[in-house]
Amino acid sequence: MTTTESKDLGAEELRARAAEALTRARARSDALTDAVDDEDLIRQHSKLMSPLVWDLAHIGSQEELWLVRDVGGREPLRPDIDDIYDAFQHARADRPALPLLSPAEARSYVREVREKAFDVLERVPLGGRRLTEQAFAFGMVTQHEQQHDETMLATHQLRQGDPVLHAPEPPPARPGTLPAEVLVPGGAFTMGTSAEPWALDNERPAHEIAVDAYWMDTTPVTSGAYAGFLDSGGYDDERWWSPAGWAYRTGNGITAPRFWKREQDGWWRTRFGVYERITAAEPVVHVSFFEAEAYAAWAGRRLPTEAEWEKAARFDPASGRSRRFPWGDEEPGAEHANLGQRHLRPAPAGAYPAGASPTGVHQLIGDVWEWTSTDLHGYPGFAAFPYQEYSEVFFGPEYKVLRGGSFGTDAAAIRGTFRNWDYPIRRQIFAGFRTARDAGPGEG
Incomplete structure (x- = not known):
């Protein structure tokens, strides 16, 4: 959105734009992870990259931390995995050895987080805090997910095997x-x-x-x-x-x-x-x-x-x-x-x-x-x-x-x-x- 437009947008239009951006990002995350089987999701295709399943759960973890817990003030869903999906705690080369969520668990987790994040988006005032002004936190989380989608796309480029993306x-x-x-x-x-x-x-x-x-x-x-x-x-x-x-x-x-x-x-x-x-x-x-x-x-x-x-x-x-x-x-x-x-x-x-x-x-x-x-x-x-x-x-x-x-x-x-x-x-x-x-x- 342009700066001029954002000043004129009401709260409901801001919510709709944030929801659309989040939805588009999730559709891309799903497409990138659904394109391969569970074995490819778990495998580390290069020491330079995380397993695709780590990226997926990390996306959900960051969304939970910022939108569900911080902006929404809700109880943590999975505090037990905070450390596992903290990008600063574990180098990419070491992440396959962590007790990662399985592909099914990761997909279930990100769906549950998104449901709660959308509930927060519907209810939270879009103002009064810098994090919520102009729906900034929702834009930040959207950009984070899209950045990891590009990282997952780079992992697909490093992947060996027949083409799966078209x-x-x-x-x-x-x-x-x-x-x-x-x-x-x-x-x-x-x-x-x-x-x-x-x-x-x-x-x-x-x-x-x-x-x-x-x-x-x-x-x-x-x-x-x-x-x-x-x-x-x-x-x-x-x-x-x-x-x-x-x-x-x-x-x-x-x-x-x-x-x-x-x-x-x-x-x-x-x-x-x-x-x-x-x-x-x-x-x-x-x-x-x-x-x-x-x-x-x-x-x-x-x-x-x-x-x-x-x-x-x-x-x-x-x-x-x-x-x-x-x-x-x-x-x-x-x-x-x-x-x-x-x-x-x-x-x-x-x-x-x-x-x-x-x-x-x-x-x-x-x-x-x-x-x-x-x-x-x-x-x-x-x-x-x-x-x-x-x-x-x-x-x-x-x-x-x-x-x-x-x-x-x-x-x-x-x-x-x-x-x-x-x-x-x-x-x-x-x-x-x-x-x-x-x-x-x-x-x-």
Whole structure:
């Protein structure tokens, strides 16, 4: 919902919107877990990921903690499992050894929690507490579930076996040639938000920041362009890699994006159980920050800063205003961006002209998370809410910021101010990138 709309909404409309968002998230959780049998739900498909059944029960546990117990003031349903499903208590690699709920128990638990959460939503005043103002707690829980749905989707990508997920192909690129890069003018703009109703603590507060003029790739870097880096020997040339990146690449024997394999007739990849030739026009996905950084150096460019990314995505030079999304303030539609697991791959570069920013940058929302060069930190005036562990404990040089969402990100869990972060070595996530360069004298 837009900030203006939220001020005008009555309590009943707020409740209806929150209920719809929660229902949509649960339908996706059910689809991701119903797609496989109990053995696959319990199995750990990678040490990097939890068993799918852990994610499902964790979703219910967080919903119980925040909506049933805190907002609703109800008695705990399952206090005995709080520790098991506390993400900070147990590393992902260790979770299969825990006394997890069985698939049947997990499904029963999340259903019971949801029934009580809906009862709370019907009865609780939407105001008087920051947690309930504009139904924030319900939006927070919705975003949490959708984030775990994307994590479960990444687990499906790591799963061995026949394909179990299916979706239509994304739209093709629209006719016409896009410029390779776009000039984004220098100057100040408003970054972050103080008014977005469901914005999380690390997106706040709104603040003015200035950036110099720069050139930004019109679209994310494609698989075809990235294959050029590979075929030129880029993975074997230390010149393009940072010391940390080179150590990571050589120490782990990395020779291509994750899930890629070179065959006699070119590059192939595995995608949700399907082995297929790479699609040259699609944004490259499953690359680490270090790989993105090396490609940028090889291309004579660099990764954008987080502020540069957000200015390209939100700033309208005509009005001088920062918008919620590149195309304006309205919620994402199917014409704007590749979101919500509607498709199971990035769309070709140039497939969403209706989603372009005022300066002509395309596909900033959806398709692939985009690595930036910025370490995760709090904005000036940052205040942790509703708990420090949501983002503050991750501040520092260990984590790099990603922006924009992927084809696996739901619209409820993305906006122009939304910040994601991960270790620079991560490759199982749906991450790609675009590059930038400084503008010359007199340019912008």
